[in-house]
Amino acid sequence: MLDQREKQALMERACEIRKDIVTMIGVGKAGHLGGSCSLADIVTVLYFHKMRHDPKNPDMRDRDRFILSKGHAAIVQYAALMECGYFDKEASIHTLKKLGSHLQGHPDMRKLVGIEANTGSLGQGVSLAAGLAAGLRLDQIDSKVYVAVGDGELAEGQLWEAFMAASNFGLDNLRVIIDRNGLQATGRTADRFKIGNLEDKMRSFGFEVLVIDGHDMDQIAGALDRADEVKGKPVCIIADTVKGKGIPFAEGVAAFHNGTLTQEQYQEALRVLEEA
Amino acid sequence: MSMHNQRKEYGKMLVELGEQNPDIVVLEADLGKSTMSCMFEEKFPERYFEMGIAEQNMTSFAGGLALAGKIPFTNTFAVFATGRAYDQIRQSIATAKLNVKIVGSSSGMSDFGDGATHQSVDDIAIMSAIPNLTVFTPCDGVEVRKAVEAAVAVDGPCYIRLCRNDLEDIFPEDAKYRVGEPVVLRDGTDVAVFTHGIMAHGALEAAKLAKEKGISVKVVHIPTVKPLNEEAVKACAAGMKGIVVCEESNIRGGLNMLISYILRGSAIPMESVAVMDVFGQSASSHAELLQEYGLDAGSILEKIEKLTK
Structure with a gap:
């Protein structure tokens, strides 16, 4: 459980991370604002509360790992890494997707410290995370592997292969976090491509399933703690979220999946986050 | 053997x-x-x-x-x-x-x-x-x-x-194996045959048949299509009347295209033995398919002879 002070600190962190996201995207350039903001609170709790990691020792063998299967939300991870001090924020924050930058459009572990895998082609992150979890278990390293998946991404068949494998191998060091923001690039997931009852599906694939409000710090931290008690099977945390969360004009708007901010929207977003 | x-x-x-x-x-x-x-x-x-x-x-x-x-x-x-x-x-x-x-x-x-x-x-x-x-x-x-x-x-x-x-078995047990380095399986002076994978077998057989006809064939096996030491390929081709590149894979994007790129500008005559942009089919043996698609020793020999005429 979080005490009041911890909770307040995490909320402030999440606000900083959203500001970094907006700053990285900047004005007049496309950026994955919506799906980064929907994941911002979860990523904040992972990096600033839950995960065992050390920015000064990024290769620490028994660190917990976070992999973004929805690699297009890279900027939320970049923001968390720079806020943790993995790399210099001031030198990097205005270099997103620029030629030669280590802040690529999708996460690249060979270009940026703190990134655990290369993702971007949707549907592959859970397989990577499950293989990593299996490898850590072989070496009896007590690390957790967290992997974030988008709800639109669930149409990718490989994810379901990976879910079966995670269950088959009883990978209880693996946590699949589904960022259920209800929107994909072209509209509502419920309209564009129905996937049915997700909770039932994940249970039938052998997961312990927890459903939370993905913007409630207590619920996020609580679910991550509860996951540690599950033995013999993988855990799936279904987080109900709002795409574009924290930026009123972008909340629930599919166009901000990979939208462009005008000068006015950019200023407005930073102002709202400053006041939050 | x-x-x-x-x-x-x-x-x-x-x-x-x-x-x-x-x-x-x-x-x-x-x-x-x-x-x-x-x-x-x-x-x-x-x-x-x-x-x-x-x-x-x-x-x-x-x-x-x-x-x-x-x-x-x-x-x-x-x-x-x-x-x-x-x-x-x-x-x-x-x-x-x-x-x-x-x-x-x-x-x-x-x-x-x-x-x-x-x-x-x-x-x-x-x-x-x-x-x-x-x-x-x-x-x-x-x-x-x-x-x-x-x-x-x-x-x-x-x-x-x-x-x-x-x-x-054809790969010399004592041969030094180095990634990227062609291996000369048989030396010769008229035509160099480059192969990868199993095609070395057909090439060696073709070289024997060619010898009976008075043609000296060098067989060069490529252990790794990538990377490949380009200078070594050039050295193997140097002074030959022509080269044949053999592969049990599509002509498009294979060793043939790679070697023709490596030897660009050299004007050395080149012939190809490869799958000519078609899919395979069922057959009763591997040898039957190699013959059907022109990948057998006889097909390699034909190309060697063409280069020495």
């Missing part, structure tokens, strides 16, 4: 290397009794992952094992390893240079009975087109052992192409 099967030599080598190196792990997509990964399973069940018939997940999962410091070998038929899981090799593994060894079994036309869906005519082209990959094309069982050992020494993704059927 003794005969060996590349799959069995591979399986034995996996076990040997697995004994030496505890980080070697093996993944299989339900073809273990054919790919011979079953030999590793028997010896090291805790390091063996049966992934079910799910090649895409197997490939990315192997990437995850590499992230944990393991040296994973994935196993299935070449056509599925490189086609079904192409994007997983490219995205999960190659962009990050993950240390995964992808083994394509029953490659080329060697799965003669199963037909076009199971015969890989395109694996060399698609694996060569992915940056960061090393592509091994061993010619016999002896070389498979050297190739698998070399692949473990490479810190990065590798593709190893294996034949289904028994092959005569």
